[in-house]
Amino acid sequence: MSVHLGAVRLRAPLVTLAGFLLLAGTATGCASGDDRPAVVVTTNILGDITREIIGDEADVSVLMKPNADPHSFGLSAVQAAELENADLVVYNGLGLEENVLRHVEAARESGVAAFAAGEAADPLTFHTGQEGGPEEEARKPDPHFWTDPDRVRKAARLIADQVVEHVDGVDEKAVRDNAGRYDGRLADLTAWMEKSFAAVPEDRRALVTNHHVFGYLADRFGLRVIGAVIPSGTTLASPSSSDLRSLTRAIEKTQVRTVFADSSQPTRLAEVLRQEMGGDVNVVPLHSESLTEKGKGAGTYLEMMRANTSAMAEGLTAG
Template sequence: MRLRRLLWALVALACAGTATACTGGDDRPDVVVTTNILGDVTREIVGDQADVTVLMQPGADPHSFGLSAVQAAGLENADLVVFNGLGLEENVLRHVAAAGEAGVTTLEVGRAVDPLTFRAPADGGPEEEAGQPDPHFWTDPDRMRTAAGLIADAVVEHVDGADEKTVRRNAARYDGQLAALTAWMEKSFDRIPEDGRALVTNHHVFGYLAHRFGFRVIGAVVPSGTTLASPSSSDLRSLTEAVREAGVRTVFADSSQPTRLAEVLRDELGGRVEVVPLFSESLTARGEGADTYLRMMRANTTAMTDGLTGR
């Protein structure tokens, strides 16, 4: 209890100095979102009906970003906490759980959108994670449509003061944009021959996109669903053999992580592989190419299509 009183004292001091250091500083309802991808979607739905506080900064890694003591304490003052879940925000989930235990409504989006599981090693998945849920659902825009609807429902039900008609209208407008995104991605990917739809990435992040649009995941340089893992020599050797067998000429690297490992794979193959960056797990700062979910997905679709068609 002494620690909690100390944390709330820190929150009060922070609020006295800046309006953005804590939640609920202007008596408006506050929705706290862990990742910036879900934060962007939530802002589209909430509009001006509540403050939306996003904890993850642009360009950060969701597997490793953490919270300050003020942010962690402020979670317990939110009207609603929206988080990806399924183990993605590894350093934040305990704080979300603490907020839930304190009575704050929390929405774990990933678990509610029919999550896929990581595949067995023989199919290119990480051995220690085989059968575990894959948290990267946002690479499938149809699942994001489901997620947006769930967020809208949670805001209407749990955020006092939010006008239901406005929230529903915002959600309907955004749902139309997501539907248009799916149609555009399908048309773009139609340029890629079926036998050329093979993906090699830095780590296992595009399983949902592959499942939705008919790609084969050959493997990943980091054989895991988290960027915190490291490949072994045997991992790289196995992946190199699989890449050669599949005739893959493009490796896609996460823009939020160094491309060194992908470049190592390229060196192993004698420089015959191009390394193409994608925006996979974080939005960028404004004006840097992927500052919204819609722009991120369009940028990735263009990069993948061009990379796999040789343009």
């Protein structure tokens, strides 16, 4: 028995010491984690762009999951707290993140630096092109600036400026170098898109979509927006019978037979249009407002834009 007690007495200090070292290590880990700069981004498209710019210089947390709808996604209490503890918040603005903007404003009011990328990218008003479209919609700013890669180039440079100004502890040269490399990739994307759309015949350069999301792309690459099934900039709206009549008249007038829809909704859209037009409609799915998971076709902004451009150029030429 005495041997057993002696063993216990010998082990106890060792256990105490191990526990102390474990706690110390945990405390050190927490401290270093707290010291690491944090950037929170609302949408996954801007999240990908921001990560390209920041690299390993700070932690980047993206609130919107892959394949989510930016108009309707919401935040958990943990995510809302992330916003208020960030060094910098990057968000789209222009009314896009409809359920998140109040949390962004709360973070801003608490002293967190916040940057609205869409508001800094020379926003357009909605370009409906649809006969009978609501006038109030046409006067609203269009939040979908990312469909023009040149505007993304401007936003990316401004995000780099915001990171350097507001995120303590980052290496400015590393951030600027990252931003410069990404700017070159965006310039290559623009040149490739120009070449792709130039191959589309002039009489087929007309877009019909499930809702108004490609106005910037049309403006930049010389396409015409004929209309949308939902004549609105948000997926939260629903098409009325008069909306559908206006759209079918526009389609018949221009002889467009290819309609582009978000990849999450092509079946529903195809059914609606085929009922209205007797089945003579080709619906092409696109990734319009959200990235996918990695390896699923649009895991990055650059991958999304190339996939969409290929699908659009092919669909317009064939249709």
